Amino acid sequence: MILLKTVNLRKQFGDTKACDGLDFIVHKGEFLSLVGSNGAGKTTLVNLISAHLQPDSGQILFEDRDITSATVADRIKAGIARSFQIVNLFDGLSVFDNVALSIFSREGKTVKMAALAEHDHEVRAETLEVLGEFGLSDKAEVLAGGLAQGERKLLDVAVAYALRPRLLFLDEPTSGVSTRDKAQIMDTVSSVVRGGQVTAVVIEHDMDVVFRYSDRIVMMHEGAFLADGTPDEIRANKDVASILLGAPLAS
Amino acid sequence: MKADLKAPRTRSVLKLAAAAAPILLVLILVPGLVPIYQVQLLTYGLIAAIAALGFNLLLGYTGLLSFGHSAYFGLGAYAVAFVVQYLGPHSMEVYLLIGIPVVAIVSALLGYICVRHTQIFFGILTLALSQVLYSLALKFYWETGGSDGLRVPRPDLLFGLLSFSGPRGFLQFLTLYYYYVLTAFVLCVVIMWVIVHSPFGKTLQAIRDNEVRARFLGIRIRRFRWIAFLISGTFTGIAGILWVPLNGLTTPDILYWTFSGEIVFSALLGGFRNFTGPIVGGIVFTYLKTYAVATTEYWQLLLGVVLVILVLVLPTGIVGALAKLAQSLKRRPA
Numbered sequence: 001m002i003l004l005k006t007v008n009l010r011k012q013f014g015d016t017k018a019c020d021g022l023d024f025i026v027h028k029g030e031f032l033s034l035v036g037s038n039g040a041g042k043t044t045l046v047n048l049i050s051a052h053l054q055p056d057s058g059q060i061l062f063e064d065r066d067i068t069s070a071t072v073a074d075r076i077k078a079g080i081a082r083s084f085q086i087v088n089l090f091d092g093l094s095v096f097d098n099v100a101l102s103i104f105s106r107e108g109k110t111v112k113m114a115a116l117a118e119h120d121h122e123v124r125a126e127t128l129e130v131l132g133e134f135g136l137s138d139k140a141e142v143l144a145g146g147l148a149q150g151e152r153k154l155l156d157v158a159v160a161y162a163l164r165p166r167l168l169f170l171d172e173p174t175s176g177v178s179t180r181d182k183a184q185i186m187d188t189v190s191s192v193v194r195g196g197q198v199t200a201v202v203i204e205h206d207m208d209v210v211f212r213y214s215d216r217i218v219m220m221h222e223g224a225f226l227a228d229g230t231p232d233e234i235r236a237n238k239d240v241a242s243i244l245l246g247a248p249l250a251s
Numbered sequence: 252m253k254a255d256l257k258a259p260r261t262r263s264v265l266k267l268a269a270a271a272a273p274i275l276l277v278l279i280l281v282p283g284l285v286p287i288y289q290v291q292l293l294t295y296g297l298i299a300a301i302a303a304l305g306f307n308l309l310l311g312y313t314g315l316l317s318f319g320h321s322a323y324f325g326l327g328a329y330a331v332a333f334v335v336q337y338l339g340p341h342s343m344e345v346y347l348l349i350g351i352p353v354v355a356i357v358s359a360l361l362g363y364i365c366v367r368h369t370q371i372f373f374g375i376l377t378l379a380l381s382q383v384l385y386s387l388a389l390k391f392y393w394e395t396g397g398s399d400g401l402r403v404p405r406p407d408l409l410f411g412l413l414s415f416s417g418p419r420g421f422l423q424f425l426t427l428y429y430y431y432v433l434t435a436f437v438l439c440v441v442i443m444w445v446i447v448h449s450p451f452g453k454t455l456q457a458i459r460d461n462e463v464r465a466r467f468l469g470i471r472i473r474r475f476r477w478i479a480f481l482i483s484g485t486f487t488g489i490a491g492i493l494w495v496p497l498n499g500l501t502t503p504d505i506l507y508w509t510f511s512g513e514i515v516f517s518a519l520l521g522g523f524r525n526f527t528g529p530i531v532g533g534i535v536f537t538y539l540k541t542y543a544v545a546t547t548e549y550w551q552l553l554l555g556v557v558l559v560i561l562v563l564v565l566p567t568g569i570v571g572a573l574a575k576l577a578q579s580l581k582r583r584p585a
Binding site: 050052072073076077081082084088089090091092093097100101102104105106109110111112113114115116117118120123159160163 | 451
């Protein structure tokens with residue numbers, strides 16, 4: 001079942017075609033990896049779908065509803081959430097508050113000002129649950145700005161996940177962390193996302209990570225799709241190998 | 252895990268109440284312990300603290316630096332003066348009942364314009380709008396008294412239950428008005444404390460820390476900034492309403508940009524990154540300015556030097572520095 005579909009989506013920066021008429025499809029329940037070299041257009045595609053950028057032309061359909069001109073808030077309400085390539089947290093707030101804020105926002109409780117945030121037992125319980133899933137329970141009272149990079153990456157995903165989206169975009173969730181932390185982060189993220197039956201689109205450069213965790217892989221190159229298939233199909237694709245190794249394309 | 256986390260948070264509220272209780276007790280006992288002049292000075296200090304507390308909801312919690320909060324302080328004072336001039340009653344409760352909605356409405360209107368921008372553009376807009384009000388107060392002298400201002404006589408308190416006349420009326424007023432302001436101060440502190448620890452307050456802090464991420468949680472940034480502006484302006488306006496019966500006169504000076512600077516100074520002095528900073532800053536600044544003015548005609552120079560030292564040596568303000576000191580003493584082995 002198709003969850004998200006873009007039709008002839010275009011975005012150009014000067015002469016550079018970041019998204020050159022993309023027809024992108026995400027199926028419900030899949031763990032999809034978006035790969036490609038720097039400047040291939042992966043982040044631009046995610047920015048367009050999450051309303052961080054407006055497309056020059058084309059359509060974005062989420063559950064068959066046209067959301068091309070919907071605001072960020074409306075897309076979040078519809079069930080689309082994202083994390084960022086560079087960790088984007090509320091550093092002056094505790095780890096607990098970072099996650100709780102997502103839940104307050106989702107529940108429409110952010111305008112409440114006559115009661116203490118910590119006295120909302122439902123939000124408190126759910127926050128603790130999410131922190132537990134991401135292995136951050138013992139850091140709950142620590143300021144987000146004081147976390148180690150791997151923990152910050154996990155919290156970044158947890159903040160987006162706490163919105164309980166149906167479609168979650170993760171922009172390089174393992175960038176800037178050690179190889180050991182990468183596996184730990186991806187194990188956690190994959191288990192939480194699959195356990196929560198959330199459809200995930202992950203932008204990732206590390207092909208070991210991509211092959212290990214993905215149901216489907218889409219490769220981008222110069223604003224267009226180059227390949228689309230299962231990890232085995234992509235592994236066997238010579239064009240993909242050429243791009244990844246920096247050699248000319250086979251065809 | 253739930254129990255583990257719940258305990259320290261509940262304790263922190265109790266700890267705060269335990270720390271506030273002795274301070275409140277001292278404040279209650281002050282009139283019996285010090286000369287009446289000091290009581291009057293402390294009343295001014297508490298009023299300045301309310302103004303700084305309101306201002307800091309924008310600076311410390313929302314990340315917006317207003318250079319025009321004199322507008323709301325002055326507006327509160329002039330609203331009271333106009334009530335006296337046109338409606339006649341000399342009742343503090345009437346002043347508050349009319350003054351607060353006036354300040355809230357004007358804060359909402361001006362805030363709606365200002366929060367469309369951030370950073371320097373926000374600061375300049377707030378400054379410009381406050382200067383417009385200053386000019387109006389100065390130029391419409393047939394209504395505002397121009398540079399002479401408008402007189403506000405001593406009001407009755409508690410709906411006429413307490414009135415002050417006769418030879419000892421002024422001294423009685425100073426003492427009882429101190430308690431009146433202290434009550435308002437405690438109420439303002441409690442209300443503001445709840446606001447900044449509510450989901451709304453957390454949302455403001457999130458916007459301050461990372462506007463982009465806040466937007467991607469579905470938070471409508473401008474709306475939150477606007478509400479914060481409205482609350483901030485109203486609190487500062489309440490300070491203006493409380494100030495004018497004590498001063499007995501309102502003049503355009505309190506609408507001028509230098510008065511906004513004093514509110515900013517108070518917040519910096521106490522420390523704008525913590526809740527109690529602006530309260531301490533407001534009170535300390537009142538004493539600092541009073542004694543600087545009494546000591547030297549170059550008092551502005553003296554305050555300037557203090558400000559420079561503050562920024563260079565104590566960037567976290569008095570409360571921030573004390574908190575750091577307490578932390579380092581705590582860490583030191585016995």
